[in-house]
Amino acid sequence: MNGSAFEPIKIPVEVWDREDSREILKNRDVAGLFKLAAKYAGASQVDIGAATGLSQGRVSRISRNQSHITELDVYERIATGLGLPDHARMVFGLAPLDTASPTGNYGDDHQEQSEELTARIKAAAAIDPTMVMILTTDTNNLRLMDRRVGGVVIADKMRAQIAQLERAHRHAIRPGIRAQLAHVLSETAALAGWQAIDTCALSDAWDHHEHAISAAREAEDFALLAYASGQQAYVLIDLGRPAEATELLQHVRTTYDHRVPGHLRTWLAAAQAEAAAILGDEATCRTALDQAAALLPGDDADPHLPYVSLNTHHLARWRGNCLVRFGDPDTIEDLRSALAGMDGTYNRAEAGLRCDLAHALLATGETDAAQPHLYRAEQLATMTGSRRHGRRVKELTRAATRGPR
Template sequence: MNGEGFSPIVIPGNVWDQESTATILRNRDIAGLFKLATKYTGASQVRLSVATGIPQGRISQISRGQRQVSDLVVFERIANGLGLPDHARVLLGLAPLGPAASARADDDEHQEQADDLAARLDAASVIDSTMVMILSTDTNNLRMLDRRMGAGPIADKMRAHIAQINRAHHHAVRPGVRAELAEVLAEASSLAGWQAIDTGAVNDAWDHYERAKSAAQEAERPAVLAHVSGEQAYTLIEIGRPAEAVELIRYVHQTHRGQIPALLRAWLSAAEAEAASVLGDEVTCRNALDQAARLLPEDDWPDPELPYLALNRHHLARWRGNCLVRFADPDTVEDLRGALAGMDGTFNRAEAGVRCDLGHALLAGGDPDAALPHIQRAQQLATMTGSRRQRRRVDELARLLNRSLN
């Protein structure tokens, strides 16, 4: 039951003002009253039994019209259990509770809420910087699992992780810890947003990124805010609005230009190039790729300050190939082969994308036999990671391949 049988039954106030409800009450039609509770709250017979103190078997008999209620004490239990307001109690033939009873109920509810809030605040108060670091490490571990396995196998862990961080952040009082939790929440929500894009849940993705942006703003971390805002642009690409994606990424880059590291600026430039390539704007695409190459630091990746970014010269080559394959660039095949050779084997979903691009480029170059193993491997990886985004591309390439081979 998951606690459902013990939750109070709250019928919307306007239901008691309906004429049909008044008729039920005047007729003391308890079966009809139970039907109202089920209709407007989804209350099961178990919940009705717990709320009214009437055995479930008797609830069933009353609901089927096999048993009538005549005892005033039982009417009182039903009225209390279903939360009848005073005017509804009068129609049922019961005395109103009056202001004193209402005040006592209000006091009880206030105390219950106060106790609940105090318990939540106490639970959040145990979170310190060490625990925040542990939560951040958990996010990084989930990120690595996502790269290898995709979103599906870790979906439950991801939901529980975000719920835990969100709960702690929502009730954190100390400003320093609250800001640290906000940063972790932003990064975890951004990861969830990317997973939602990959599985085709674009509405969920947008909501994850909105939560991530709010948390990043509270944490006062421009780099995190720029990253999650840039990733959110991919939801626009997914729904066929690449021009708005280009506009958003440019705005993010210009707004945070002086506050974010070069690696993140390179990532934003590459993201702009991808959006421009989808738009069909080759000039903007190439200019953005060139800018990304200029901005990319020489230092080895990963950057511990930017754990959410996977970008080095091999990844940029992958990105370049993904963009320029749309313009039939003759150098795309070599770019993609170099990117594939430089991948470390942990980016299974990304490898699926590279192989899709390489298969596409080889098909465009008239070499379907060379494209075949890449498309087949991309299909395996997309299936393994549950990537609907890559599966769409694989299916399209498979159709093109069949036409080329037949």
């Protein structure tokens, strides 16, 4: 094996002076970098994964352009794992490791990199509060599209938005503008994280949430920090680690509960209830649901929290999702009430709600009544590209087939 987690893959230094290699670096073409590692260092996908900290499956998807990198820390791991020299790191958009001599003997490269960095800083300097507002609006529009059509349809738009925000944020100098860009970047990365959860790309989801948490810290925004941390618990849930998810959510609530607005406090309580329900802890689940109901403000939405959509109907859906696991007799009515209150713009959420309702009906032996909900849930899961809900539809359909007719 040419590389390991502790020894970078050895690509001949002259490779990085080739024009095609420089284009790969400039474009941050990670698939192209992996091809260079295979061609010039004989590195396999397993080697690359071990050297960069990526799973072999993700290396394979990246190599086929089916997965894309957006997080700076992952770019760093790739650069380190592939042993990029400092002049190649700079073309790749990363800081040199040897700050005393960042480009060695590459005088022309030094001048070119200086010019490129100056251009990026100048471009970032053009961003003012109006531009930040436009970028915020773009993220909000992507969020609305995500609710209707799912993340798969807008994947290219999401990647472009994150790349644009990351570029602007990385080279912004004015502290006020930099903090505002960090805020938008955190919101956008958290949205990308949820989309990755929905498509069952859990490693990508974890990285997006780490990105969102880091940006929220720079923005000094407790609400965003609590939200991204709480949403990351769903990665643990889908990994089959609900105990750790419950512990994480409890920690987030304890740390931020009195520092964030009411709608987010409600969201965190309901998320903890869901993790506890999956864990099978009915007492904790019911306590958290009662807390969520008591915390929910009277207004349908908080304009300062565009990423939290929560009202009485949404909370009824959440309650039904939790209590269906314990055979609660009121679950069906909760879920029907929530379905009646949906406005038709939350297609992915409706898929989940109909799965919950079908689950509750199957538990009471009402197989025929469950079938239309399964059919509609399957349609919505397909339309939004939700593998998460699609898997659940298949599980419930199998259960309906085995149940009494």
